[in-house]
Amino acid sequence: MDIIDASAIVTGGASGLGLATARLLAELGARVTIVDLPSSPGVEHAAEIGGGFAAADVTDSEEVAAAIAQAAATGPLRVVVNCAGIAPPAKVLQRSGDPSPLTAFDSVVGVNLLGTYRVTALAAAEMARTDPAEGGDRGVIVNTASVAAFDGQIGQAAYSASKGGVHAMTLPIARELARHAIRVCTIAPGVMETPIAQGLPEAARVSLAQQVPYPQRLGRPEEYAGLVAEIVRNGYLNGETIRLDGAIRMGPR
Numbered sequence: 189m190d191i192i193d194a195s196a197i198v199t200g201g202a203s204g205l206g207l208a209t210a211r212l213l214a215e216l217g218a219r220v221t222i223v224d225l226p227s228s229p230g231v232e233h234a235a236e237i238g239g240g241f242a243a244a245d246v247t248d249s250e251e252v253a254a255a256i257a258q259a260a261a262t263g264p265l266r267v268v269v270n271c272a273g274i275a276p277p278a279k280v281l282q283r284s285g286d287p288s289p290l291t292a293f294d295s296v297v298g299v300n301l302l303g304t305y306r307v308t309a310l311a312a313a314e315m316a317r318t319d320p321a322e323g324g325d326r327g328v329i330v331n332t333a334s335v336a337a338f339d340g341q342i343g344q345a346a347y348s349a350s351k352g353g354v355h356a357m358t359l360p361i362a363r364e365l366a367r368h369a370i371r372v373c374t375i376a377p378g379v380m381e382t383p384i385a386q387g388l389p390e391a392a393r394v395s396l397a398q399q400v401p402y403p404q405r406l407g408r409p410e411e412y413a414g415l416v417a418e419i420v421r422n423g424y425l426n427g428e429t430i431r432l433d434g435a436i437r438m439g440p441r
Contacts (some may be wrong), residue, residue, distance in 0.1 A: 189421065190322060191218040191266050192216070194267065194321070195267075196210075197256065197267070198221075200223075200273060202230035202233050203224075204384075205377065208409035209412065211413070214239055220240070223241075240258060246307055247306070266318075266327045266328070269332075273300045273332060275296070277343040278343060293349075297349060301349075305357065308329055308372070316368040316370065326370050328373070329372045330375060331375075333351040333374050335377070335433050335437075338431075358428070358429050374428070376433070378434055380409060381407065402435065
């Protein structure tokens with residue numbers, strides 16, 4: 189699908205996977221709107237790529253709707269990439285043996301799963317109102333799961349549940365939106381060089397890299413962005429979750 193002069197939205201676009209994606213989509217000719225929290229460096233990065241910034245929390249429907257309207261005003265909305273997410277560790281039981289507060293579980297699912305669904309639904313409504321691009325596509329939505337959806341580690345119950353939900357809803361949403369000529373795919377990254385990984389001790393980063401069969405290193409945000417671009421380009425990719433992980437299969441810890 190040709191995205192020159194079309195609009196694109198990247199949530200969580202002020203850092204990590206989202207920022208790399210926003211940069212690449214801009215290079216490919218899209219009018220990119222970075223959607224991120226007001227406290228993020230989204231304004232600076234939007235200026236850097238010649239795009240726009242919409243301050244929005246993906247848990248807030250009104251803010252998301254306003255961000256989509258802002259993006260759609262720059263051109264037909266063709267691409268939506270959901271990268272906004274959080275990953276705080278939380279075990280089911282505390283050291284005392286008492287259950288951990290449900291607020292942490294609610295928060296992770298609220299951002300990662302419900303936030304992704306909210307952006308997907310509101311963006312799909314906007315896409316469905318646009319005229320198809322040359323070739324028939326109206327747009328493509330790329331969501332972000334994680335290998336934790338399949339190989340969740342201890343302490344990742346909430347994160348795995350949220351990302352497993354993103355994976356599980358990919359096919360039914362793709363089937364539903366097919367009649368509107370909107371494709372939906374999900375990427376499940378492994379351990380990537382994002383702010384979350386960069387915050388780990390060096391020994392932990394080395395250990396994680398050594399668990400990757402090949403190439404034995406952490407994934408790069410540019411590799412995620414490149415896969416997004418291929419999903420956009422290849423019109424026969426639909427309803428699929430693609431692992432981007434160097435063949436890693438996470439152990440329990």
